[in-house]
Amino acid sequence: MSHILVTGGAGFIGSNFVRFVLDNTAHSITVLDKLTYAANTASLQGLPASRFALVQGDITDADLVDGLVASHDAVVHYAAESHNDNSLDDPRPFLDSNVIGTYTLLEAARRHGTRFHHISTDEVYGDLELDDPNRFTESTAYNPSSPYSSTKAASDLLVRAWVRSFGIEATISNCSNNYGPYQHVEKFIPRQITNVLTGVRPKLYGAGANVRDWIHAEDHSSAVLSVLEHGSIGETYLIGADGEKNNREVVEMILQQLGQPAGAYDLVTDRVGHDLRYAIDSTKLRTELGWAPRFTDFSEGLASTIAWYRDDPAWWEPQKKAAEARYTAQGR
Template sequence: MKNILVTGGAGFIGSNFVHYVLNNTDYSVTVLDKLTYAGNRASLEGLPEDRFTFVEGDIADAAVVNPLVEATDAVVHYAAESHNDNSLNDPAPFLTTNVIGTYTLIEAARRTGTRFHHISTDEVYGDLELDDPARFTEETAYNPSSPYSSTKAASDLLVRAWVRSFGLQATISNCSNNYGPYQHVEKFIPRQITNVLLDMTPKLYGDGLNVRDWIHAEDHSSAVLAILERGTIGETYLIGADGERNNKEVVELILEQLGKPRDAYEHVVDRPGHDRRYAIDSSKLRTELGWLPAFSDFEQGLEATIAWYAENRDWWMPQKQATEAKYQLSNQ
C-alpha cells in the first residue's frame, strides 16, 4: 500500500489524518473534498508536494470518484455531513453525502478490489443513561436519534452489506467525539474556546450534563492507520480514549485554562433530541491491534487545543461571525 485516497480530507478529522499519515509514513495521499463550508484548504497547507495531491469534487459524483479509486491502493472515507444542528434544520444534504456518497465510493471500490476503510461515529448507537455503567461495544444495536446519526448508520450498513454480498475489502470504525486542531467553530469545544478568546460568553446547551467520550484527533488518526494496515477485513472497531466528561465540566475547564471564572458561561436552549451520554469500549482495538492513545490526559489535550486556536486566529476568524449569527437565530 503506497497511495491512499482520503475523502473529506480538508475537513477537521480528515485533515488531521492527512497530516498524520504524511508525517509518520512514506505513503502518498490524494484528498477528495467538495470544499463545503466545513472544508478548508488552509487545513492542508505545508504538506509535501511530492506526496500530496488535492482534488475538489463530490463523493456522490461517480465521474469524479471512479478514476480516483482506480488509481489508489486504499480509500479512507471521512467525507460526511456531520453537524447535528444542521441535520435538524435541513436533512437533505445528509442523505446525499452520507448515503449516496458512500454508495458511490463502495461501488467504485468493489469494482476495482480496492481496500476501503469507512469512518463512522458512536452516535449510530443512540445514547446511554447518565447512571448506566455500560459502554458501547461493536455488538451494541444501532439506535440513531437524529438525521445525522441515522444517515451515518445507513452508510455503515451499506458497507457491511457490500462486504457480505460482494466481498468488499472493507473495515469500519466508530469513534467517539473528537477535539483538536482544524475543527470548525460551529462545534462545541472550538466554539467555546473562540468565544472566550474573543471575550464572548461561552454557551451551554440545557443543563450541560450531557456526557461525551472525548478523543484527540491525532489519536483517532493513529487508530485509523492501525486498522487500515492491520485490521481484519469485515470487522468493526470502536475508537475511544476513556475521555468521558460532561459539557459543563468541559466549558468550566476551558474557562479555567484561559484564566476566566469557571462559572462565566450562559445556558441556552437545548438541542431537540440531545443524546445524554456516549461512552466507548475500545478494548477490541487495543487488544487485537495493540493501539493506545497518546493523549490519555484530556486536560493536557485540551490545553494543547486551546493553544492551537489562540495561535491560529487567521484560520478560524473567517468562520466565526457567520457561525454565531446562525446560532443567534435559534437562541443558542
C-alpha cells in the same frame, strides 16, 4: 508505499489524518473534498507536493470517484455532513453525502478491488443513561436519534452489506467525539474556546449534563491507520480514549485554562433529541491491534488545543461570524 484516497480530507478529522499519515509513514495521499463551508484548504497548507494532492469534487460524482478509486490502493472515507444542529434544520444534504456518497464510493471500490475503510461515529448507537455502567461495544444495537446519526448508521450498513454481498475489502471504525486543531468553530469545544478568546461568554445547552467521550484527533488518526494497515476485513473497531466528561465540565475547564471564572457561561435552550451520554469500549482495538492513545490526560490535550486556537486566529476568524449567525438564528 501505497497511495491512499482520503475523502473529506480538508475537514477537521480528515486533515488531521492526512497530516498524521504524511508525518509518520511513506504513504502518499490524494484528498477528495467538495470544499463546503466545513472544509478549509488552510488545514492542508505546507504538505509535501511530492506525496500530496487535493482534488475538489463531490463523492456523489460517480465518474470522478471511479477514476480516483481506480488509481489508488486504498480509500479512507471521512467525507460526511456531520453537524447535528444542521441536520435538524435541513436533513437532505445528510442523505446525499452520507448515504448516496458512501454508496458511490463502495461501488467504485467493488469495481476496482480497492481496500476501503469507512469512518463512522458512536452516535449510531444512540445514547446511554448518565448512570449506566455500560459502554458501547461493537455488538451494541444501532439506535440513532437524529438525521445525522441515522444517515451515518445507514452508511455503516451499506458497508457491511457490500462486504457480505460483494466481497469488498472493507473495515469500519466508530469513534467518540474528537477535539484538537483544525476543527470548525461551529463545534462544541472550538466554539467555546473562540468565544472566550473574542470576549463572548460560552453557550451551554440545557444544564450541561450531557456526557461525551472525548478523544484527541491525533489519537483517532493513529487508530484509523492501525485499522487500515492491520485490521481484519469485514470487522468493526470502536475508537475511544476513556475521555468521558460532561459538557459543563468541559466549558469550566476551558474557562479556567483561559484565566476566566468557571461559571462565566450562559445556558441556552437544549437541542431537540439531545443524546445524554456516549461512552466507547475500545478493548477490541487495543487487544487485537495493540493500539493505545497518546493523549490520556484530557486536560493536557485540551490545553494544547486551546493553545492552537489562541496562536492561529487567522485560521478560525473567517469562520466565526457566520457560525455564530447560524446559532443566533437557531436560538442557540
